[in-house]
Amino acid sequence: MPLRADARANRAALLTSAARLFTDQGPDVALDAIARDAGVSIATLYRHFPSREALIAEAYGAEIAALGEVDLAEGTAADALTRWLARFVEYARTKRALGDLVHALPEGSSPPAREVIVDALERILAAGARDGSLTTDQDAQDVLALLAGLWTLPDGPEWPARAGRLARFVVAGLKSSDSLTGQPPL
Amino acid sequence: MPLRADARANRAALLTSAARLFTDQGPDVALDAIARDAGVSIATLYRHFPSREALIAEAYGAEIAALGEVDLAEGTAADALTRWLARFVEYARTKRALGDLVHALPEGSSPPAREVIVDALERILAAGARDGSLTTDQDAQDVLALLAGLWTLPDGPEWPARAGRLARFVVAGLKSSDSLTGQPPL
DNA sequence: AGCTAAACGTAGGCTCCCTACGCTTATGCC
DNA sequence: GGCATAAGCGTAGGGAGCCTACGTTTAGCT
Known part of the structure; x- marks a missing residue:
């Protein structure tokens, strides 16, 4: 089943923020910072990307x-x-x-x-x-x-x-x- | 002025423990673990070696x-x-x-x-x-x-x-x- | 034995990682 | 349109590791 609309939007926002912050500040940015930048909570980030590597992989x-x-x-x-x-x-x-x-x-x-x-x-x-x-x-x-x-x-x-x-x-x-x-x- | 006797002993113990733990468990061992292994407190470790790198450098x-x-x-x-x-x-x-x-x-x-x-x-x-x-x-x-x-x-x-x-x-x-x-x- | 500065440990603040749990809300059905 | 439901969410907090402030202990000298 497809993702719910809000979930899809959050996911996209996370990827956008992640790409920007990784590029600007290197691979060790705090995941909380990425979540905050995307306007979601850290739990939402973990829900979509189980690990830092998974997030990098999708962002790039x-x-x-x-x-x-x-x-x-x-x-x-x-x-x-x-x-x-x-x-x-x-x-x-x-x-x-x-x-x-x-x-x-x-x-x-x-x-x-x-x-x-x-x-x-x-x-x-x-x-x-x-x-x-x-x-x-x-x-x-x-x-x-x-x-x-x-x-x-x-x-x-x-x-x-x-x-x-x-x-x-x-x-x-x-x-x-x-x-x-x-x-x-x- | 030379180090006090207890300080010298602690320093040596720290270096011994550090060398062993770094070799056994890799470069990311918790510094607390090294201090504990050497029988001293974490503060003593920091007093002798201001950073992880300084400790590795002396241990090796x-x-x-x-x-x-x-x-x-x-x-x-x-x-x-x-x-x-x-x-x-x-x-x-x-x-x-x-x-x-x-x-x-x-x-x-x-x-x-x-x-x-x-x-x-x-x-x-x-x-x-x-x-x-x-x-x-x-x-x-x-x-x-x-x-x-x-x-x-x-x-x-x-x-x-x-x-x-x-x-x-x-x-x-x-x-x-x-x-x-x-x-x-x- | 007593003084003093050197050395020590405890205790705690900070940051980051990750998860449990209860609340919110999008979505499909009537 | 309204409502039931599960998908999705945020808060709150525990844990690990780093590092430091501060009061206490003790080696070394006289």
């Missing part, structure tokens, strides 16, 4: 879905990776709360957001293996771990430059498989 | 100091980097709380632990620039950001393998400067 649903899309049509898989990473970096810059979803350390159930992203990376890596433009030495989870640094970078005027170097480093390393062979175990 | 002082040491005597700078990273990875595995020190996002004052590590990496990179074994495309902070993934990896039986791949990837990328030139801006 569009971005997560966008990261699930991979454009393999143009150029090599390495090109596709570069394009995908550009979007990833842009979200990391503007939607810092996404980091909590992507790199949470859940015992069993990792959040669906993470699954979507790992999935996208797997498709890119698989395409790279087919067209030979990417190494097969790292799996999607490895790549995601390498990108974790994006969320630890202090924001400021240097952020884009540093993030860009980080992303380029990852792409470059995934391109050349030769330099990785014959490494002594660490 | 030996490890941090060890990461400040760089052995450039044998082999190339790239070899030195590999050796240093092996130690870094080992600490990341056994002393998960160190991550909070290394990748905290302080506005102004980054903790001294981070400085020590950045310093060590800078010396290695400088040596690499001199002997030509490492690229100059990334600075020490970039490298540290790349290693952030170590702290987000879920611990489990796969941890060492994944961490090893991550570290090897970083070393490999820092070795070959050629594959990084001429990249289009992301």
